[in-house]
Amino acid sequence: MESVSLPTLRRLPKYLMLLQSLEQQRVIYVSTTLIAHELGIEAIQVRKDLEVTGVVGKPKVGFVVSDLIQGIIRFLNWDNRREAFLIGVGALGSAILGYQGFREFGLDIIAGFDNDPRKIGKTIHGIEILDIAKLGNLIERMKVRLAVLTVPAAFAPEIAGIMIFSGIKAIWNFAPCHIKAREGVVIENVSLSQSLGVLTHRLSKMEQNYSEVI
Amino acid sequence: MESVSLPTLRRLPKYLMLLQSLEQQRVIYVSTTLIAHELGIEAIQVRKDLEVTGVVGKPKVGFVVSDLIQGIIRFLNWDNRREAFLIGVGALGSAILGYQGFREFGLDIIAGFDNDPRKIGKTIHGIEILDIAKLGNLIERMKVRLAVLTVPAAFAPEIAGIMIFSGIKAIWNFAPCHIKAREGVVIENVSLSQSLGVLTHRLSKMEQNYSEVI
Known part of the structure; x- marks a missing residue:
């Protein structure tokens, strides 16, 4: 089985969310650099992740947003009930x-x-x-x-x-x-x-540090 | 700010779930090896993660389950409303x-x-x-x-x-x-x-491979 890594699989829905919001703003083309910047992920990682969809970008212009959306949906099998x-x-x-x-x-x-x-x-x-x-x-x-x-x-x-x-x-x-x-x-x-733990721990740390400063 | 890594923070609630189920089964001591085996995480990683709680295990016996539970809850600040x-x-x-x-x-x-x-x-x-x-x-x-x-x-x-x-x-x-x-x-x-994407993609991959075999 051609196997895609778990981190890549988990990032694809993130790209999809961003692309869908770009599409709503009538954006036609998107570069991996922009995606990387918006999501705080390395551009080289974004490029590698998007390769699995088989969608090919155009040099200097980037990906067609709607193509990439369809590519990710197809790859995740979200077009099938x-x-x-x-x-x-x-x-x-x-x-x-x-x-x-x-x-x-x-x-x-x-x-x-x-x-x-x-x-x-x-x-x-x-x-x-x-x-x-x-x-x-x-x-x-x-x-x-x-x-x-x-x-x-x-x-x-x-x-x-x-x-x-x-x-x-x-x-x-x-x-x-x-x-x-x-x-x-x-x-x-x-x-x-798991994600609540990240919030509650970091929030209490911030508060402790703040009160130490005072 | 003394900063604990995000992956460690996310694993702590996993350890806590396991420890609470061990406690229900009246288990008193637990080794990092057992935790590692149960959760499919490297033992050395488990040891490193649990260090952040400040709870110390006993040589050859391991951690007292209830101590570790309290340690994680305190660390995540889940003992405070x-x-x-x-x-x-x-x-x-x-x-x-x-x-x-x-x-x-x-x-x-x-x-x-x-x-x-x-x-x-x-x-x-x-x-x-x-x-x-x-x-x-x-x-x-x-x-x-x-x-x-x-x-x-x-x-x-x-x-x-x-x-x-x-x-x-x-x-x-x-x-x-x-x-x-x-x-x-x-x-x-x-x-x-994100996690639904992992399931739907992998499930459809498995089904494709299965039908290719037939």
Whole structure:
């Protein structure tokens, strides 16, 4: 498998956001130098990252903004609709069900799962909540390959195991628990606490330094 | 300012999650080797990261799990309550207001702000929504230093500007728009699309390779 590095993959959506805002401002061409400057990334890195999309820039002019947007969307496979299950319809799970923003990346959550009898059979933001006992079976039958995991940490490893056994190939894990990578399965552990930690630590450091100065 | 690297800061919450799950399993001691193995990080890196907490392990036994937990929490300043404003009470903003999970990291959102007259004056998940026109003034008067930004991308730079001018020192930016770092202000751009991109690209690659094999 021709494999693109994780840091490159993670930067592509950043480029996309910037390019889309440039397009809204009716900018036609963009240079790697400008992208690099706007995002605080080295120009040589930007050039290397954008190469993976196969989109070719014009000498002295740069890239056509709309070409590059399409190239990144195609590369990330965001031009294809992708069905997914969401497991764990608590506060975070419900929020994700209600959040339309992921649809523009092709993510189509077709069902939610929970073990709470009060939730099973209900519809949240237009998406039906099913019994988690049926999860494995439905993954097999419906050939769903992507799962959004929003259960409490204590349940996450077991449910990940069931899902992978049933045919899930990619897990977007929001549970505050690290799920180990396995052969043939892609796992992205989203830890919002990681970026909050950066903020709270640095903010308190700044305040300490400030009070020392006084 | 004694400065800890960004990658180290981001790994600390990962260690904390693992340590808390070990504590639940009544594990008393933990070695860096075990942490490294569980999280797929080099042992030497784990050792270096944990040094910043000032917690000292015992030779041949390792760290006392509960000491390390306290050390990381203290280092990230999660043992202190931190008041914050949330700006932009759309789908994502409302979800964050309703999500209790961040409270354990000391985050205390004391008010939401929006420009929609139908939302202003209302209470969402117990938190009052105020007119965004009052944002700058209230930041100054209440000396709030942390802001959670959940407005549409097009409004994010302007609002960030107002907030920084009024005294905000740390922005947790969920708007799909990169906000540039400035002297004396910490900005964490949370882009959920970045990790979704990793999943959708890799999943489609796997499927292509699979169909080539057939």
